[in-house]
Amino acid sequence: MYCLGVPxxxxxxxxxxxxxHAFALVQSRLDEEGRxxxxxxxxxxxxxxxxxxxxxxxxxxxxxxxxxxxxxxLPPGSLQTAETFATGSWDNEENYVSMWSIGDFGNLxxxxxxxxxxxxxxxxxxxxxxxxxxxxxxxxxxxxSSTGCVTIFLHHPNNQTLSASQQWTAAHYHTGPGSPxxxxxxxxxxxxxxxEIVTVGEDGRINLFRADHKEAVRTIDNADxxxxxxxxxxxxxxxxxxxxxxxxxxWDFRQQRNxxxxxxxxxxxxxxxxxxxxxxxxQHVVATGGQDGxxxxxxxxxxxxxxxxxxxxxxxxxxxxxxxxxxDHLFTCSEDGSLWHWDASTDxxxxxxxxxxxxxxxxFLSHTISNQANVHxxxxxxxxxxxxxxxxxxxxxxxxxxxxxxxxxxxxGPCLVCGTDAEAIYVTRQLFS
Numbered sequence: 001m002y003c004l005g006v007p008x009x010x011x012x013x014x015x016x017x018x019x020x021h022a023f024a025l026v027q028s029r030l031d032e033e034g035r036x037x038x039x040x041x042x043x044x045x046x047x048x049x050x051x052x053x054x055x056x057x058x059x060x061x062x063x064x065x066x067x068x069x070x071x072x073x074l075p076p077g078s079l080q081t082a083e084t085f086a087t088g089s090w091d092n093e094e095n096y097v098s099m100w101s102i103g104d105f106g107n108l109x110x111x112x113x114x115x116x117x118x119x120x121x122x123x124x125x126x127x128x129x130x131x132x133x134x135x136x137x138x139x140x141x142x143x144x145s146s147t148g149c150v151t152i153f154l155h156h157p158n159n160q161t162l163s164a165s166q167q168w169t170a171a172h173y174h175t176g177p178g179s180p181x182x183x184x185x186x187x188x189x190x191x192x193x194x195x196e197i198v199t200v201g202e203d204g205r206i207n208l209f210r211a212d213h214k215e216a217v218r219t220i221d222n223a224d225x226x227x228x229x230x231x232x233x234x235x236x237x238x239x240x241x242x243x244x245x246x247x248x249x250x251w252d253f254r255q256q257r258n259x260x261x262x263x264x265x266x267x268x269x270x271x272x273x274x275x276x277x278x279x280x281x282x283q284h285v286v287a288t289g290g291q292d293g294x295x296x297x298x299x300x301x302x303x304x305x306x307x308x309x310x311x312x313x314x315x316x317x318x319x320x321x322x323x324x325x326x327x328d329h330l331f332t333c334s335e336d337g338s339l340w341h342w343d344a345s346t347d348x349x350x351x352x353x354x355x356x357x358x359x360x361x362x363x364f365l366s367h368t369i370s371n372q373a374n375v376h377x378x379x380x381x382x383x384x385x386x387x388x389x390x391x392x393x394x395x396x397x398x399x400x401x402x403x404x405x406x407x408x409x410x411x412x413g414p415c416l417v418c419g420t421d422a423e424a425i426y427v428t429r430q431l432f433s
Contacts (some may be wrong), residue, residue, distance in 0.1 A: 066419025068133035088130025116248030144187035200228035242273035289317030334405035
């Protein structure tokens with residue numbers, strides 16, 4: 001006997017014993033809607049699989065694990081699509097910062113992917129692992145090193161070379177008992193708002209640099225007693241940091257005292273937070289990702305805890321990014337080799353009525369949200385909706401197969417790029433097709 005075109009005994013193995021091998025066999029025999037119906041009934045929740053049109057094209061980078069990928073920003077008002085991106089490598093005998101192009105070489109195939117390898121434009125050797133990478137403007141890119149050094153590289157498009165234009169060699173270092181007089185500490189995160197550059201590190205230090213200054217404009221030496229993993233701007237004079245004990249802190253550079261203006265924290269186990277991003281239009285909405293793979297949504301105007309905890313990846317979440325111009329869409333990547341697109345939009349076609357609270361790898365997940373009835377509904381982000389029955393989040397996996405750790409991603413317009421430990425870069429130019 002068969003159900004959904006699958007033998008009944010195999011279905012029973014999944015339903016009764018949660019047999020993942022049988023589950024994979026069933027999934028392979030069903031169409032997309034059948035997979036969702038079956039997963040919902042079985043209580044085994046997985047993200048939707050990518051369509052062929054959305055599969056990412058790959059380029060191999062021999063002997064280089066990719067730690068960071070970043071699109072070069074487009075000029076204001078430009079109607080162009082992203083064509084150039086930068087990468088940084090890590091855990092190799094020699095590490096590099098590189099520039100790549102997908103626009104001027106080769107042709108797009110019928111699915112919007114890129115035929116053949118992406119074109120390597122230029123590279124420059126980088127001392128230590130590239131811990132973070134951010135464009136300061138269209139020509140300059142800032143790299144954070146595991147040696148504690150922060151370097152501004154200048155891209156010369158005329159002859160396709162990179163050169164180091166400025167460097168702060170000891171931006172981060174350990175001090176105190178048990179440490180050498182000046183032992184290097186990895187610079188773990190950087191954020192730029194030209195000409196300002198903010199860095200954080202394993203030493204718990206926050207630095208504010210300016211591209212036209214040789215020394216730091218401001219340093220908070222003991223900003224945190226634990227490792228600071230990432231930083232982003234909340235508003236121009238304010239930054240957000242996340243640390244290894246599950247805290248999100250807000251700092252205001254207008255204040256002279258070296259203390260955060262606000263501290264938010266995960267409850268229960270103090271799971272390290274690895275990444276943070278701010279909603280581009282509603283600056284009070286913040287997303288973080290942690291060592292447990294959980295996606296947390298915060299409203300920094302209210303309370304000290306996240307308003308939503310969404311069970312997501314099976315291992316560390318390395319990066320989270322709101323889409324810069326379509327922030328109802330969010331993207332995450334993980335140590336477990338997955339790359340996910342989270343869709344919380346409410347203006348598209350009505351989503352399936354499947355709904356389930358909780359469950360790792362859920363296709364649709366509800367928000368666990370504090371009461372915000374006093375806020376006008378039209379002003380509430382789709383990530384802070386008060387009606388979980390209407391606020392399902394659809395998740396799509398963007399990689400057809402699991403790979404080694406997906407360490408970094410970046411989105412710009414319809415384009416996404418990510419880098420992995422599998423010595424490969426993946427790119428799509430049709431995110432929303």
